Amino acid sequence: MTSSHQLTANFDNELSFSQFLENFQNSVKRAFHEIDNIDVFSGTRGFPQAVLDEIKSANPFSLVIPKKYGGFGANVKQNIAMISAASYESLALSLTLGINNALFVQPFSKYGQESFKQKVFDRFVKNHALGGLMITEPEFGSDALNMQTSVTLKENKYHFEGKKHWQGLTGMADFWLLTGRRKSENGNLMRDIEMFVSDNSVPNQKIVVEEYFQNLGLYQIPYGLNKLDVLLPEDQRLIPHSTGVKMMLDLLHRSRFQFPAMGLGFIKRLLDEAIEHTKTRLVGGKTLLTYDQVQQRLSRMQANFTICSAFCHKSSQVADIENDLSPLGLEANMIKSITSDMMQESAQNLLQLVGAKGYKLNNIAGSAVVDSRPFQIFEGSNDILYQQITESVIKTMKGIKEFNLSKFIKDFTPRAFDFVKKMLDFDVNIQMSQRNSVIFGQLISRIYAIELVSQLKVKTFNNDLADNSIELLNFDVTTLLSQYNSNNSTKVIIDYQENSYWYDK
Ligand SMILES: Cc1cc2nc3c(=O)[nH]c(=O)nc-3n(C[C@H](O)[C@H](O)[C@H](O)COP(=O)(O)OP(=O)(O)OC[C@H]3O[C@@H](n4cnc5c(N)ncnc54)[C@H](O)[C@@H]3O)c2cc1C
Numbered sequence: 338m339t340s341s342h343q344l345t346a347n348f349d350n351e352l353s354f355s356q357f358l359e360n361f362q363n364s365v366k367r368a369f370h371e372i373d374n375i376d377v378f379s380g381t382r383g384f385p386q387a388v389l390d391e392i393k394s395a396n397p398f399s400l401v402i403p404k405k406y407g408g409f410g411a412n413v414k415q416n417i418a419m420i421s422a423a424s425y426e427s428l429a430l431s432l433t434l435g436i437n438n439a440l441f442v443q444p445f446s447k448y449g450q451e452s453f454k455q456k457v458f459d460r461f462v463k464n465h466a467l468g469g470l471m472i473t474e475p476e477f478g479s480d481a482l483n484m485q486t487s488v489t490l491k492e493n494k495y496h497f498e499g500k501k502h503w504q505g506l507t508g509m510a511d512f513w514l515l516t517g518r519r520k521s522e523n524g525n526l527m528r529d530i531e532m533f534v535s536d537n538s539v540p541n542q543k544i545v546v547e548e549y550f551q552n553l554g555l556y557q558i559p560y561g562l563n564k565l566d567v568l569l570p571e572d573q574r575l576i577p578h579s580t581g582v583k584m585m586l587d588l589l590h591r592s593r594f595q596f597p598a599m600g601l602g603f604i605k606r607l608l609d610e611a612i613e614h615t616k617t618r619l620v621g622g623k624t625l626l627t628y629d630q631v632q633q634r635l636s637r638m639q640a641n642f643t644i645c646s647a648f649c650h651k652s653s654q655v656a657d658i659e660n661d662l663s664p665l666g667l668e669a670n671m672i673k674s675i676t677s678d679m680m681q682e683s684a685q686n687l688l689q690l691v692g693a694k695g696y697k698l699n700n701i702a703g704s705a706v707v708d709s710r711p712f713q714i715f716e717g718s719n720d721i722l723y724q725q726i727t728e729s730v731i732k733t734m735k736g737i738k739e740f741n742l743s744k745f746i747k748d749f750t751p752r753a754f755d756f757v758k759k760m761l762d763f764d765v766n767i768q769m770s771q772r773n774s775v776i777f778g779q780l781i782s783r784i785y786a787i788e789l790v791s792q793l794k795v796k797t798f799n800n801d802l803a804d805n806s807i808e809l810l811n812f813d814v815t816t817l818l819s820q821y822n823s824n825n826s827t828k829v830i831i832d833y834q835e836n837s838y839w840y841d842k
Pocket residue numbers: 436469470471472473475476477478479480502503504505555711714715716717718719720721
């Protein structure tokens with residue numbers, strides 16, 4: 338095995354990266370197939386130490402650390418390739434890498450102060466330190482901008498006070514990117530967001546874990562309730578290029594652009610499992626593979642693989658850290674929400690195809706369902722993101738005074754236009770209900786997916802795969818359009834117990 342030191346010295350070209358990737362893939366395979374047999378569910382939480390040691394031997398947590406601080410200096414394309422390789426073996430591992438690389442290292446590299454960066458990255462490179470991000474509070478999740486964690490300047494130090502929960506790597510990360518709001522002299526919290534890095538090894542900076550959660554899936558990642566009562570020096574503050582909110586959006590959008598990295602390896606693994614299973618399982622004297630409905634599920638999973646590949650390709654072109662992604666909410670939100678929907682859909686398809694065996698705790702099909710579900714909730718709940726996608730499109734429509742969807746699509750997604758122009762030839766009613774705006778957001782996102790798959794297709798990507806996925810996306814657009822036009826406005830009946838017991842009838 339090539340040592341990580343040699344790789345650091347040589348990491349200037351694609352060859353050395355492919356060497357790194359191969360080394361990492363071998364390490365992950367050893368970790369999950371030899372050291373820890375992933376097919377045997379032990380019920381233990383956290384990564385076994387031997388697994389973590391094996392994975393760390395390839396230095397994946399230093400991948401995106403800039404070269405001048407001793408890291409590999411990898412770009413977003415390379416990070417996506419590595420995280421995707423990890424998610425083929427373990428979604429929890431790929432999320433751990435995603436948290437460390439996208440939610441800590443990338444924003445800290447971009448906005449951290451020079452005097453502190455060397456110290457922090459030294460610990461990553463030499464001691465395999467890990468970082469995480471704290472945004473969510475018990476009372477403020479989706480409504481994160483109203484967070485109550487306060488930041489007060491006290492004798493040249495910033496006092497962070499508050500509670501945060503559901504942070505990936507709770508109690509395990511060495512460094513945390515903390516978010517809060519500056520308290521003004523009259524005691525009110527200011528609107529803008531402050532970000533600081535805390536170092537758990539320093540007295541007065543340690544984050545206290547008040548409770549560990551029994552998370553439903555992703556067993557290897559610790560989550561919990563954290564108490565923040567820390568004093569941080571000025572050089573641990575992240576310096577925004579304009580406002581703190583824009584800095585946080587740049588961070589979140591870059592992370593959303595990298596969701597397909599976690600999605601791709603995961604979906605590919607599920608697809609491989611599904612093909613293998615249906616090739617060998619006999620039902621009614623025939624292999625499952627020969628049934629049409631089974632083909633439908635498999636081709637869905639395969640389309641998800643293709644769409645995710647197209648997203649990875651797009652993200653690798655736009656999401657490098659030099660770029661300001663704060664204005665790219667529309668693209669980032671579409672990519673994140675479809676990716677997480679496809680992960681969950683693929684897991685549900687595999688579980689259906691595997692049948693009862695998949696419902697055992699030690700089968701990947703069942704665990705894939707619970708492990709992938711929170712991707713639709715964290716970093717922006719999909720229900721909210723789809724609505725925001727619609728708001729953004731309608732704002733643009735108003736700006737250019739073009740409400741005919743077909744005409745709008747012609748500029749927005751020119752390659753997808755040919756596929757969907759006829760069915761979208763209507764004026765959008767911009768006064769839509771929230772539920773309709775969610776459907777409309779899903780619709781626009783699928784059109785965008787057609788666009789990105791078409792762009793990948795011209796790069797000589799497997800045409801059969803591209804054509805199949807475009808056909809299925811067209812089917813989705815048709816279905817969503819009919820939902821959009823069906824004008825459902827049902828409301829829950831809160832006192833539903835009244836006159837509703839079938840037995841009395
Ligand atoms: C596995 C996992 C990992 C996580 N990792 C991290 C992490 O590393 N760091 C971190 O800081 N946080 C993390 N989180 C927290 C996550 O970001 C929040 O759970 C998320 O932002 C949603 O907040 P909430 O749970 O308080 O839900 P709420 O804000 O209460 O929302 C719950 C649901 O209500 C609905 N809803 C909310 N608002 C609206 C609206 N305006 N319109 C329509 N519907 C709405 C949506 O369906 C939403 O899913 C993680 C969570 C999970 C489950």
